[in-house]
Each structure stands twice: as structure tokens, then as C-alpha cells.
Amino acid sequence: MLHRPIAVFDSGLGSLSVVRELRKVIPTENFLYYADKMNFPYGRKSKNELKNIIVKSIKFLEKYQPKLIVMASNTPSIQIYDEIKNNFSIDIIPTRLPLKKTINLSRKKHIAIMASRGTLESKEFTYLIKKEIPQQFFVENIDSSEIIDLVEEGAFLIDQKLTFQRIKEVIRPHMVNNTIDVAALCSTHLPIVKNYIEAVLPSVKLVNSSTEVARDVKNYLKYTGDLNKNGKGKLEILVSADKNNFQSILRSMGVRDLIFDVSLQL
Incomplete structure (x- = not known):
């Protein structure tokens, strides 16, 4: 398990654009990218359905003891974030409309x-x-x-x-x-x-x-004094469904990092 990663999640490939920006601006940090393929797409869920999915995802990611959790999707960041942001022990950063x-x-x-x-x-x-x-x-x-x-x-x-x-x-x-x-x-x-x-x-x-949320994360870590100063961070990827297809797409995009199927853990 990665040491105190920054957890980033969305309903699939969307998180990748945020992870890429984050790795550019804070390359010394470890990242845990959770692609919740099981619940794609967030953008067609009712608000109540979406809230249940997001709460479940955050509770799942808390087990990995991340520094913070990035809600790397605009839809729940707009509809759900304000309602649930104070319900967890770990801080959550939304992806706001720029x-x-x-x-x-x-x-x-x-x-x-x-x-x-x-x-x-x-x-x-x-x-x-x-x-x-x-x-x-x-x-x-x-x-x-x-x-x-x-x-x-x-x-x-x-x-x-x-x-x-x-x-x-x-x-x-x-x-x-x-x-x-x-x-x-x-x-x-x-x-x-x-x-x-x-x-x-x-x-x-x-x-x-995606660029804007990466900047928000870096500013947060600077403010809390929790920004890694040295070393090169690692990336691990979790997917909740359809691992083989998802892995094939990521490999075609040049992503070579380890991908783990977590469908049985949810």
C-alpha cells in the first residue's frame, strides 16, 4: 500500500486528466487513482443515487489513509460536496467549475x-x-x-x-x-x-x-505543511469493474502503472 497517498476518484477515465495535472505540479506525492467504472456515468444519476455512491466511495478510500481525497468529477462536486464535506475525518477537495x-x-x-x-x-x-x-x-x-x-x-x-x-x-x-x-x-x-x-x-x-483542481490541491498541501519536498511519487490504480477493458484503454494511452480490481472489496 502506498504511504499516505492523495486519493483521486471519479466514475472512470475522468480522474486520469486530474491525476496527470497533479503529477505535473506535485511530482513528489504518491497518488491513488480510483476509477469507479461500476457507477459510470455520474452525470446521469439522480442526486440521491449519486450521494450514496460518493459517500460509499469516500468511505472505501479512507481505508488507504490518504492525505486528502480529490473528488475528480464536476457533477458530484457541484451537487453533493457541500452536503457531505464535513462528514469524514479526511479533507475532501472538489473539482469546481472554473x-x-x-x-x-x-x-x-x-x-x-x-x-x-x-x-x-x-x-x-x-x-x-x-x-x-x-x-x-x-x-x-x-x-x-x-x-x-x-x-x-x-x-x-x-x-x-x-x-x-x-x-x-x-x-x-x-x-x-x-x-x-x-x-x-x-x-x-x-x-x-x-x-x-x-x-x-x-x-x-x-x-x-482539471488544471484548476491540481492547483487547489497543491495550495492545500502548502497550507497544511504536508507537501512532500523530495523524492518521486508513485501511482496505483484501482478499478471497481471491467478491469481488462479499462486496463487496455490505459495501456493504449501510455499508462503503465499497476491496476488492481477492487470489485470484491466494495
């Missing part, structure tokens, strides 16, 4: 938010938009659930033409007047196909929530 950075980068005051259906249709999302986005901004919500599915299935590794076409079909209907100048990637699955999104939106700046 709204402030998005509006600061926009010159045309017209932005897009790419997220799962669960995120976009939640009352918490509506509240956040009203609270954090100035009234003079126009916000285009893009349901990116189909892109998230494409990533999770690994189709982007096999069929580039299909991937580009599917992403274009999801995004293009929202780009009729071409006045959007910044798009927020508000699912941790989306940075994995960032190059395709850039090809569809060549003149639009992309803001990555």
Missing part, C-alpha cells in the same frame, strides 16, 4: 460551458451561474454527455474520424453566430480529448477544470 477564469478570459462576454447533463440540469448549477456569472455575459450550455461516453469507451483511441465527427455534432449547433470566445471544460473527461475540441473550436480559448 467560472472565474472563464469570464476573465472572455472579451466578447459570450462563453460556453461543456458539461454532463447531470451538471447542467442541476439546481446547484443554476444557482452557481446566477451567483458567479455577471448578467451582461451570455452563457451557452453544451451537454457533452456523448463526448464523455466516447472517452470512457476508449473510442477516441481507435477511430479518430468518428471522434472528431461526434464532437463536432455536439458542439456545432451551439456555435451559430461564432461569438463564443472562451469555453470551460467542466467534465474531467473532456481534457482527454482536448485536441479534438480545439480542432472544432480553433478560435476559442479552453479552460480546464
